[in-house]
Amino acid sequence: MQHQRRLFLTFLLFTVFHYSRAQAPPQWQEVQPGIWKATAGKPEKISLLGAAGAKPNLTALVTLPKAPFPLAKTDISVRVIDGKTYLRFPLEEGEQLFGLGLNFQTVNQRGRIMELHVDHYGSKDNGRTHAPVPFYVSSKGYGVLVDAARYITVYAGTAVRTDAKHPPVLRDRNTDKKWEAQPYSDAVEMLVPAEGATLYVFAGPTPMNVVQRYNLMNGGGYLPPKWGLGFTQRVPTLYSQDDILKEVQSFEEHNFPLDFIGVEPGWHSMAYPCTFEWEKTRFPDPKGFLKKLADKGISANLWMNPYVSPVGTLYPKIKPFTGSHTVWNGIVPDFTLPQARQLFKEHFMSQHLNIGVGGYKIDEVDGYDNWIWPDVATFPSGTSAEQMRQTYGLMVQQMTGSWFREINKRTYGLVRASNAGASSFPYVIYNDYYSHKDFITALVNSSFIGVLWTPEVRASKTAEEWVRRMQSVCFSPMAMLNAWADGTKPWSFPEVEQAVSDVANLRMQLLPYLYSTFAQYRFEGKPPFRAMNLVEGFGFKSVTVAGTFDATANPYAMSIKKDIKDQYMMGDYLLVAPMFAGEKSREVYLPQGKWYDFYTGKEVGENQVITVTPALDKIPLFVKDGALIPMVPPHRQAPKAGETLPLTVRHYGTASGSFQLYDDDGTTFDFEKGSYSFTQLTVSKTADGKLKGDMAAPANGKPFGYSKEIKWEFMTP
Template identity: 50%
Template structure:
């Protein structure tokens, strides 16, 4: 390094770091006045008080500072890494968690099979060294993770002859992709903000990131029940007949979702009711609510000429159409106000509880071009990166929170700083293994993901997919095209009912886990790499052989183990899927683990074979030693039956344990004003005790009783 110029080669050191909270530092490069920051679209303000309550941590780059180049309207940032450092994250990536030796293009798009383009290309990564980096600028970004060796680096591996003479073979093998020593990120723009998060562990880093983005979302209780989206052409009578079948067959149901046919015109949309199918929407919604069922409406943002707000919103829309509909510029208050007024009148006032926001992700030929213009001055590129966030912000803040009513729904795209939004991402991709990987990758970047079930080629696949989705952020059957019901495969009808009922019984545990997400930033469902010892068996290397056509560089194949994840603080889930449809291997990290159903000891730091036949077609679940799992004592049909319901508190293993049971009204934002209740459940001296540690709301659940599982 040149000590006088403070440069590394042609890069300048980033030295203007500002400490904004315990373990959080930020720096601006270039001119940020004309750039959009993801953090400005967060649901809530940074939870600095919560961050400052975490363990102290030091700046992770004291000995080797990041550097940058700002030249010709382009900004490059270089974050130094160590040789044995592992890099994870960069959004909802279905091909794996680890991103060493990869090149990523972080553009909002449909899932792009591993090149970085995805529904939520969050420009945030975490390191095994215990830090995270957030590129807080809403631009397309190209990222080189330990790819590309600078000629002035002191850490490059020595060159190795690929074809040595016999007897002169090198000790170290030739590398098709030589080891790099940095993460380099590049944008075309005038400015970039970098935010560094320290931590005592990778989970600690994730907590700081989520809290800085306003904390995690706390859904309404009904949002965590079972969802069913009916066929796109269903009318009111067909929808209510479907609900009657749920009741008749004793399948729980909390939310009915209507697909595009509810609208007078869709693709583009009017947001107005199709009276030929729904002649009296108010009475229809009222009848559903009387049975404890909420209504969720499909929308996409593109406004039809037939819509009542078309003419008024026309001046506040972009230069290009999508599906021949206007693209409103929701950076403009006039556009937001027009949509909110229309949605309030047509939907909110008759009892609609939420939305599924579709078609805000890509492909290039379905969205506006990058050179499109918008009246707010926002570029087409930035609008694409943030449009899913804008829709979440508008619906959450201007529509529901304004009326002190919590919501839960779906969105097709998201991005940085989204942890506080009650919207769950879904996809048209339908690979079961990738769907399971998505559960873990979502937990690394502050978003929620549902591996929704739509169809299946067999009863076994139907059951396996249903089990997976019931242990995700949203338990949803999306039958918009198939018209299927949970009982459509009669061979597994009972097993499907059992797993849905199990999710319902676990609601006290799930709801409390989401409360921990809101207050402390801990993802309610998370990757195993965030657990102590959980990354011990994370990957397998397969040595490759030279093949002139298939593998001309003899590159080894790395297989990550991403098919297990944590559900809440204490339950590990290992779904059956694809070629592991009826039996699979499960790795149990260090620490005693117990079978959820029997309470029997399963092992520690070991791999075991589990078979669906021996589990009576149940999903494999394992529980930590000392865990307390609060559950409803009996099955319920929807979340309205949860209120006041007595709890069975299961204890597993031999260690003592505690659980913070969270309670509030389950539907309003009063909890943000301190109106909630916390019961501390403790198992010590072979008995269960209950302490009210906060008592500022009515109880949600009834009395508790202990059930020893071991």
């Protein structure tokens, strides 16, 4: 009996000790201005930020507003039980949550349950997506990041604890019409299937400041080469070098913009799996082919996935550094190992970069489960298959981007998977999903999580749909037509060729504005394409509409959440409201302050919802009062280093305004050594109340590719 008591007391003491240790609050340390870090349990060696490898931009971080720790530390709970980490962060009533991955259908994520899992998007916002970033931004002006390379389950204000500080109101479903199937929850809870994780809390005070801190902690946003912001055509898979040169010629004949060509899988001697070596029949002279493209001002972007074919020369060298399972019969390199990274670098440098390749389209690093490596796979480094799945896209981006940096050449490409820490990578996410409306929602959501997304065009059923999709891509991070499967051209619908040409040319005219906006991303952390929720004066809050009872389809009358998810900002001043096929009109929410029609300069409203009915050849664009929009004449290609273009600056509204016009050589990383210019453009009122434009003198010895004589256009009557 005494022995049993002793065992019971030992068990009790162990339980009490374990519980009290697990309940100890995390110790927060301010590691960058407005960014706090804490350790939960024992974080694993492999992490998301570790895979990304970015260094904070401290110079920019110190310029942001000072802010205290934004949460009550005692309300943050960390427990490690049975090798899993349980996290809880507080929520206030009315608080909205944004982020938690590249979502395609919802913006406010409060009230959702998600498993953040790298995967091809499968038509549901359930956490399985191309960039399942475990970072959320609150409408209260703070953010939370969980740095763990695991499938993290998130209960974003859905679970109600018995010890909740703010429990939901008890209601009787049978008699109370206010009864809800999902009661109010005052916490975000997460389950990390690991013995620990590293946690970060970001202060605001605004949601935009939170996003800036997150991006700047990860090195700041990427500044593409100027050609990367031009137009790109991805050609059919089996095109030869001669076919591609004819394609380039056809763009010249149609006087259509073209800066880079996407070369699809047929350039490999074998693809699915890949050799990364040129197919000699279709590409007998790769170096000469790339030289001919370069002479025409065109960069070449090569498709690839990183799974190595047994018939390639790389195969026997890298085989010892690969995983236990194949993808499409190709071995999977373990990129956590320096040997694998070095072998890839040597192969790619000799085969591609040293002969003039401009970038990559990195395919198939996301999913689906039935073709990517399974979770039972093993890797020689000891990295688990789950960790590899969560970080593979990050590692391939970091690795390939570093090669171009070594030769002082900026690149810009496409990738299928990413995660936390990716802000400074030269890649835009894409996928095979094809909902136009959902593409725009993804573009909105990308701004919360430090990634870029493009709503690419592939095909359309009607000329109307063709125009509307082309308009959207021309107001996105990458203006791309992906013709890999069916060979479509921008002029495939002749009846709307002019409308498509007009919007492509408008993008090219706006390059000074767009390039300066990407410079903001690099130097200030502001995403170039922004959710309206990040805009000062945006007063809309998600509206919850009561669901309709249906005994079969909706027996609990679940409510529906309404978000602003089909409009966004391009930079500080330009509001974009895409149109969709079959719609003749649409509503647009205007934030505080006066707003003006981009095309006419006429005032359209302020802090209100308006209805617009645009012509087919116009994508609705609105400009903030006092905005300056620098533009150049229509031109087929982005300006080259040393080229000087005439500059027109449009001013909208009646308020004074300013704009920081950015420039550099457009191709190298010399801007990081100070070889760039910010030139201030201003509009002010004279003594008699008239508006006058002025440009500060460009800095001596710094790149400035515009004429010093500016044409000023005051658009508002």
